[in-house]
Amino acid sequence: MLDLDKRSITYLPGVGPKKAEILRKEAGIFSYEDLLFYFPYKYVDRSRFYKISEISGNMPYIQLKGRILYFDTLGEGRSKRLVAKFTDGTGTIDLVWFKGLNYVKEKYRLNTEYIVFGKPTEFGHAYNIAHPDIDSLDRAEQVAKGLTPFYNTSEKMKRAFLNSRAIQDLQYTLLSGLNWNLPETLSPDVLNRIHMMPMAEAIRNIHFPESAGKLRDARIRLKFDELFFIQLNLLRTAEIRKSKLKGILFPTVGYYFNTFYKDYLPFELTNAQKRVVREIRADMGSGRQMNRLLQGDVGSGKTLVGLLAMLLAIDNHCQACLMAPTEILATQHYATIRELLGDMDVKVALLTGSTKKRERDRILPAIANGEIQIVIGTHALIEETVVFAALGLAIIDEQHRFGVEQRSRLWTKNPQVPHVLVMTATPIPRTLAMTLYGDLDVSVIDELPPGRKSVLTLHRYDNKKALLYDFLRKEIRKGRQVYVVYPLIEGNEKLDYKDLEAGFETFKEVFPEYRVCMVHGRMKASEKEEEMRKFVSGEAQILMATTVIEVGVNVPNASVMVIESAERFGLSQLHQLRGRVGRGAEQSYCILVSSYKLSEDTRKRLEIMVNSSNGFEIAEADLRLRGHGDLEGTRQSGEGIDLKIADLAADGQILQFARDVARDILDEDPDLLSEQHRILNERLKILFSKKVNWGMIS
Numbered sequence: 001m002l003d004l005d006k007r008s009i010t011y012l013p014g015v016g017p018k019k020a021e022i023l024r025k026e027a028g029i030f031s032y033e034d035l036l037f038y039f040p041y042k043y044v045d046r047s048r049f050y051k052i053s054e055i056s057g058n059m060p061y062i063q064l065k066g067r068i069l070y071f072d073t074l075g076e077g078r079s080k081r082l083v084a085k086f087t088d089g090t091g092t093i094d095l096v097w098f099k100g101l102n103y104v105k106e107k108y109r110l111n112t113e114y115i116v117f118g119k120p121t122e123f124g125h126a127y128n129i130a131h132p133d134i135d136s137l138d139r140a141e142q143v144a145k146g147l148t149p150f151y152n153t154s155e156k157m158k159r160a161f162l163n164s165r166a167i168q169d170l171q172y173t174l175l176s177g178l179n180w181n182l183p184e185t186l187s188p189d190v191l192n193r194i195h196m197m198p199m200a201e202a203i204r205n206i207h208f209p210e211s212a213g214k215l216r217d218a219r220i221r222l223k224f225d226e227l228f229f230i231q232l233n234l235l236r237t238a239e240i241r242k243s244k245l246k247g248i249l250f251p252t253v254g255y256y257f258n259t260f261y262k263d264y265l266p267f268e269l270t271n272a273q274k275r276v277v278r279e280i281r282a283d284m285g286s287g288r289q290m291n292r293l294l295q296g297d298v299g300s301g302k303t304l305v306g307l308l309a310m311l312l313a314i315d316n317h318c319q320a321c322l323m324a325p326t327e328i329l330a331t332q333h334y335a336t337i338r339e340l341l342g343d344m345d346v347k348v349a350l351l352t353g354s355t356k357k358r359e360r361d362r363i364l365p366a367i368a369n370g371e372i373q374i375v376i377g378t379h380a381l382i383e384e385t386v387v388f389a390a391l392g393l394a395i396i397d398e399q400h401r402f403g404v405e406q407r408s409r410l411w412t413k414n415p416q417v418p419h420v421l422v423m424t425a426t427p428i429p430r431t432l433a434m435t436l437y438g439d440l441d442v443s444v445i446d447e448l449p450p451g452r453k454s455v456l457t458l459h460r461y462d463n464k465k466a467l468l469y470d471f472l473r474k475e476i477r478k479g480r481q482v483y484v485v486y487p488l489i490e491g492n493e494k495l496d497y498k499d500l501e502a503g504f505e506t507f508k509e510v511f512p513e514y515r516v517c518m519v520h521g522r523m524k525a526s527e528k529e530e531e532m533r534k535f536v537s538g539e540a541q542i543l544m545a546t547t548v549i550e551v552g553v554n555v556p557n558a559s560v561m562v563i564e565s566a567e568r569f570g571l572s573q574l575h576q577l578r579g580r581v582g583r584g585a586e587q588s589y590c591i592l593v594s595s596y597k598l599s600e601d602t603r604k605r606l607e608i609m610v611n612s613s614n615g616f617e618i619a620e621a622d623l624r625l626r627g628h629g630d631l632e633g634t635r636q637s638g639e640g641i642d643l644k645i646a647d648l649a650a651d652g653q654i655l656q657f658a659r660d661v662a663r664d665i666l667d668e669d670p671d672l673l674s675e676q677h678r679i680l681n682e683r684l685k686i687l688f689s690k691k692v693n694w695g696m697i698s
């Protein structure tokens with residue numbers, strides 16, 4: 001074995017400690033392997049040479065063959081530059097450097113044939129190429145024929161002379177040092193089945209494509225590889241859980257479930273809810289540990305399903321917990337569940353980061369001795385100090401997705417592993433779900449409770465505010481309430497709060513006859529509560545907020561959702577917000593306010609919102625338009641899905657194939673023990689070493 005993953009990038013010729021530090025920090029390149037898997041983001045065709053006489057306005061990168069006639073240093077101070085007059089016999093062009101002047105002058109000789117590569121810019125009546133790549137003829141033979149790779153580099157990397165070209169050189173050094181040979185990552189049976197390029201050839205061609213066709217094949221192989229190992233890891237984890245972990249058996253449907261269902265449930269369950277409850281019951285009665293994802297659009301009634309599952313746990317002398325991503329949501333869940341349970345004798349507690357010490361001192365022992373049956377809270381639930389007497393069911397309401405690892409931490413709290421139900425309000429595209437939650441069984445609530453009116457969505461520009469205010473006034477006169485939401489973007493909080501506060505002042509001026517309240521993440525919990533209370537009670541007609549609250553509140557009388565700077569929200573987030581209205585009997589509205597100047601993509605995104613109310617459709621569109629890296633939640637999700645080459649929007653087929661192959665391999669050899677599968681095991685260890693072991697916790 002070459003152990004490329006264990007060989008530090010520091011020792012690659014041309015790197016050294018300083019550059020290694022930058023590569024680690026800026027590009028996550030620690031080892032030889034990391035470098036090889038640092039793929040180009042584009043290629044430029046260098047199969048053709050241009051003549052200087054052919055150069056015209058607005059050309060892409062081109063390549064010229066010729067020689068330098070002379071060097072000249074021009075300008076002073078910051079505009080000091082080195083110019084090389086370059087000719088190929090058809091004309092001359094200036095090559096210009098603003099940095100590394102002496103180095104360049106030393107390195108290239110006059111009247112020697114070079115290949116020059118760069119983007120010509122028009123300057124006065126002539127063209128020049130700034131900071132071109134220059135190769136001697138023999139070197140060009142090796143690296144500059146055909147398609148040339150371009151690598152992402154940060155400013156810091158460029159300053160340390162690690163520009164795209166330098167990365168290309170490092171790849172070249174590394175690959176030629178390895179004799180252009182690399183170990184395979186897949187076992188012979190997988191290779192036989194998939195009919196794809198060997199790994200060595202794929203890596204060679206991704207960096208130095210022999211042809212467009214080979215590059216395409218290399219990309220397919222590498223995408224497959226990436227997705228295959230993710231799936232193999234997920235499926236094996238699920239396998240280990242299923243075979244090694246005994247689930248707590250919940251055979252009884254008893255007093256709590258039945259009493260609630262018969263006497264307290266305020267409405268008939270939808271058919272979808274009934275089906276999902278059956279699926280959950282079957283899991284819990286199977287003797288295997290449940291790991292189920294419950295997907296359902298906003299307002300589809302997941303909370304109720306969660307509560308029924310918790311009552312089943314209590315019927316079987318276990319405790320249950322429900323974990324929400326924010327304090328407000330946890331508090332809201334707590335209130336909802338208290339209300340649903342009415343005077344039923346179930347002990348429910350709320351535990352969040354801001355639970356007072358005295359309250360905490362009361363709750364924690366009662367959780368530990370089993371007196372408290374249901375605990376609702378935030379991340380505070382997975383702190384060391386929280387010990388359950390018998391946790392039988394953990395529900396995660398995952399507006400912001402917890403990663404696989406965070407989910408697993410809940411398990412260690414208990415002598416026996418609890419059943420886990422993940423509820424997600426944001427519909428997730430199939431491919432993303434397969435990758436984020438591929439280890440879970442899936443239930444879907446695909447039906448809304450009866451009587452919901454669809455929300456009318458409109459897109460308005462912010463230079464027509466007066467019309468918007470008129471409309472709001474009309475609705476408020478009818479007795480309705482209005483949400484106004486401002487974006488809150490990480491890293492930009494200061495400005496965003498200013499926007500919100502300015503908006504708040506404006507609204508107070510525009511609507512002197514009504515009460516306007518405001519909620520944001522910088523307020524004290526008690527202030528927030530007071531403001532929310534005003535809105536919920538109907539004292540205030542307008543609630544202005546940042547997304548912090550994710551408007552997890554349920555106010556059926558609020559029928560208008562105004563979203564300011566809507567262009568700055570993700571589609572799924574917009575959909576989520578829209579779900580907060582349309583809960584009462586009245587016609588509801590969602591008004592997306594944006595500036596007039598919008599990019600084509602943004603315009604399309606807002607159009608989708610106006611035209612579709614289907615959460616899955618919207619999520620798919622979001623994935624297509626923004627890519628998974630930008631999708632909400634995926635970045636925060638502990639482990640994230642940091643894909644190097646596969647694209648969940650475009651590579652659904654490869655993903656499905658990868659999952660099928662992984663499934664078949666595991667069916668045959670669940671522990672990957674056979675001689676030929678050893679290689680897969682090794683690879684899993686390299687890729688998921690931090691994550692491999694948690695599946696064994698039991």
Ligand code: ADP
Pocket residue numbers: 267268269270273296297298299300301302303304425449450554
């Ligand atoms: P979700 O969490 O899926 O977004 P909720 O559980 O908050 O949805 O439910 C949204 C609203 O619908 C709540 O007010 C809830 O009481 C109500 N609801 C849930 N199930 C039903 C049902 N079967 N019939 C009528 N209303 C329902």
Ligand code: MG
Pocket residue numbers: 302303397425
């Ligand atoms: Mg919910």
